[in-house]
Amino acid sequence: MPSIIDILWLIPTLPLMAAVIAFALPKSQTRWSPVLAIGGIGISTLLSLAAFITTLGSISYRAFLNVPWFNIGWDVVEIGWVLDPLTAAMLVMVSFVSTLIFIFSIGYIAEDDRKGRFFCYLSFFAAAMLGIVISNSLLLLFICWELVGLASYLLIGFWYHKPSAAAAAQKAFVVTRLGDVGFFLGMLWLYAHQNSTLLFYTTGRTGILDLSPGTLQYLQANCMCGLPLVGAITLLIFCGAMGKSGQFPLHVWLPDAMEGPTPVSALIHAATMVAAGVFLMARLHPLMDAAGGTTSLTACIITTIGTITALLGALLALAQMDIKRILAYSTVSQLGFMMMSLGVGGWVAAIFHLLTHGCFKALLFLGAGSVIHGNHHEQDIRHMGGLAGKMKFTFVTFAVGMMALAGFPFLFSGFWSKEAIFHATSGWSVSIWPFWIAVFAAFFTAFYMTRLMMYVFFGTARGHRTHESPAVMTVPLMILASIIVLMSVVCTPAWPWVEGYLAGLPVTYNWEHLVEGWDVILLSLFIVTMGVGSCWWLYAGPSDALAQTDPLQEVLGRTFGWLQGRFYFDELYQLVFVRNFYLFSIISRLMDRWVWGSAVSVAGALVVGFGWVGRFMDEFVMRRSFDEGCLGFLSTGKVLATIQSGDISRYLRILAAAVALLAAILFLKGLS
Numbered sequence: 001m002p003s004i005i006d007i008l009w010l011i012p013t014l015p016l017m018a019a020v021i022a023f024a025l026p027k028s029q030t031r032w033s034p035v036l037a038i039g040g041i042g043i044s045t046l047l048s049l050a051a052f053i054t055t056l057g058s059i060s061y062r063a064f065l066n067v068p069w070f071n072i073g074w075d076v077v078e079i080g081w082v083l084d085p086l087t088a089a090m091l092v093m094v095s096f097v098s099t100l101i102f103i104f105s106i107g108y109i110a111e112d113d114r115k116g117r118f119f120c121y122l123s124f125f126a127a128a129m130l131g132i133v134i135s136n137s138l139l140l141l142f143i144c145w146e147l148v149g150l151a152s153y154l155l156i157g158f159w160y161h162k163p164s165a166a167a168a169a170q171k172a173f174v175v176t177r178l179g180d181v182g183f184f185l186g187m188l189w190l191y192a193h194q195n196s197t198l199l200f201y202t203t204g205r206t207g208i209l210d211l212s213p214g215t216l217q218y219l220q221a222n223c224m225c226g227l228p229l230v231g232a233i234t235l236l237i238f239c240g241a242m243g244k245s246g247q248f249p250l251h252v253w254l255p256d257a258m259e260g261p262t263p264v265s266a267l268i269h270a271a272t273m274v275a276a277g278v279f280l281m282a283r284l285h286p287l288m289d290a291a292g293g294t295t296s297l298t299a300c301i302i303t304t305i306g307t308i309t310a311l312l313g314a315l316l317a318l319a320q321m322d323i324k325r326i327l328a329y330s331t332v333s334q335l336g337f338m339m340m341s342l343g344v345g346g347w348v349a350a351i352f353h354l355l356t357h358g359c360f361k362a363l364l365f366l367g368a369g370s371v372i373h374g375n376h377h378e379q380d381i382r383h384m385g386g387l388a389g390k391m392k393f394t395f396v397t398f399a400v401g402m403m404a405l406a407g408f409p410f411l412f413s414g415f416w417s418k419e420a421i422f423h424a425t426s427g428w429s430v431s432i433w434p435f436w437i438a439v440f441a442a443f444f445t446a447f448y449m450t451r452l453m454m455y456v457f458f459g460t461a462r463g464h465r466t467h468e469s470p471a472v473m474t475v476p477l478m479i480l481a482s483i484i485v486l487m488s489v490v491c492t493p494a495w496p497w498v499e500g501y502l503a504g505l506p507v508t509y510n511w512e513h514l515v516e517g518w519d520v521i522l523l524s525l526f527i528v529t530m531g532v533g534s535c536w537w538l539y540a541g542p543s544d545a546l547a548q549t550d551p552l553q554e555v556l557g558r559t560f561g562w563l564q565g566r567f568y569f570d571e572l573y574q575l576v577f578v579r580n581f582y583l584f585s586i587i588s589r590l591m592d593r594w595v596w597g598s599a600v601s602v603a604g605a606l607v608v609g610f611g612w613v614g615r616f617m618d619e620f621v622m623r624r625s626f627d628e629g630c631l632g633f634l635s636t637g638k639v640l641a642t643i644q645s646g647d648i649s650r651y652l653r654i655l656a657a658a659v660a661l662l663a664a665i666l667f668l669k670g671l672s
Helices: 008-023 025-057 085-108 115-134 137-154 163-193 213-221 229-244 253-259 262-271 273-283 286-289 299-317 324-342 346-373 392-404 415-427 432-456 470-488 497-502 513-514 518-539 543-547 552-554 558-564 567-643 648-671
Strands: 064-073 075-083
Touching: 008 115, 025 075, 025 085, 025 115, 025 137, 064 470, 075 085, 075 115, 075 137, 075 558, 085 115, 085 262, 085 346, 085 470, 085 497, 085 543, 115 137, 115 262, 115 273, 137 163, 137 229, 137 262, 137 273, 163 229, 163 253, 163 552, 213 229, 213 286, 229 273, 229 286, 229 299, 253 262, 253 324, 262 273, 262 324, 262 346, 273 286, 273 324, 299 324, 299 432, 324 346, 324 415, 324 432, 346 392, 346 415, 392 415, 392 432, 392 470, 392 518, 392 543, 415 432, 415 470, 415 518, 415 648, 432 518, 513 648, 518 552, 552 558, 552 567, 558 567
Parallel strands: none
Antiparallel strands: 064 075
């Protein structure tokens, strides 16, 4: 019987096969697309659970399988897959959350004529992300990475008849490609200096995550722009993570990605695309350690970008009026928390928060989808209100996701994962500022999520007639809400099973650990209380007034306009980059048409002119001279031919005549 590592490749292959078959189905059979998609991802979920159970057998479990792909000269390029706690945990989260999103999509996309193609793209998206998770090769990971980008382009622009959706798909594809250029260059650079291999783990100490002492010393000693070589390579690869995970300044694509159907938003923000960047940096944490640890310039750059992103996303979410954009900026902020934790060395805390975030953010986006579906596709929170009594299941489950994201204490897994990040940042020896900025971002998180609840579920109705979503949409919400609460059992410091599992450390149950970080826990309680309380106090007025004026706008004044305008990053990029590139393209077009095109035309005219000159020389000089010479030779030949007749008697007569002529000449000469 094959071991789980031998069949691990089936986990991404099954949804990929479902996507291929669904794509090939005729229009009359597209009703089978949801069955194929859910069946493929469902079996992948079961295999993921089997892989997860396998890793529980020992501490720091690791198994991998590598196979040759092709040759480059004498070098053999290998790809493979790996199973360790990081892979297993991500496989379970991605496949399980994707399964629930697929099921939810049956109700959400039921009236769309292209639902067959939609489920095909969803399966392709999940397959690409699962391929990233199991990869034991940076090359294979990069291939799946680009397939994730393609799938996001197809799904964000699924409603391509909307100009905004088509533009958002192009924006996401282009912006993430900017980061991927750095990723690709870093990968090539690493291949050139790491024994010509991109495998993470091999049978010998030649993998890029299991460096030999000699290779490690070489990568650390060779400096580039003040960085060790391994640090420069890590930062280039981090550029790819910045693009995929929406880090500043490449965060601008993520809110616009909300133009796709809401299940797509849930898949992007919870289980697939944005999770890829955090997973990549967590997978490569040995390279970050080799670059100098948490005090290196590489770590400082990553921490700074994560800190800015965490605060920026939280601030921009304060003033948004689109329910999905609020959640999108919350994702930007939470990804900033994770990158910050990765920079200070807390990769376990970052993955811990990624796992919990995948559950409660999927719940929030699916809950938003239920709200949008029940409100006739209305997304402006000013046109909602009073939905708590009309959409009871959606309200309760959405509230669970809101409390997990805001960091409500003890009962929700999001609280404990955010606490882990607070502990990691508070102990960073370089600076305490990331910790305090994270505190402010957490305060704003509690504030804007309470604001969202006040607008949507409390007060009086301000919009259309509302109805609860069908069971196919609400049951996944209830499952996710239950998991968020149940996960808190294995997330507390008293029994930090998740963190111990990821780090490969033994875990013991000890209540004393619960109060070891009591100062940070009390600070978190204060933050959440202040955030929820201040928002409740500010928005507790008449509900009808919310449709006209936001109370926060009266407090912040013009600053609210800057927040609502997203600090005008899009306009700035449009002015600085897009317009300049557009101007450059116009100049290039003019240069091509009038300079290079004219030069080509002149060169072509010269060639044609030389051709006419050559033709004249050939026809009227060379050919005529040659022809006349030939005619002269022909005439001479004809004369000689009459003489050279072969008649001997004629030759004798000519000879006799010549002798007679010669004798006459001599006789005449003698007389004279």
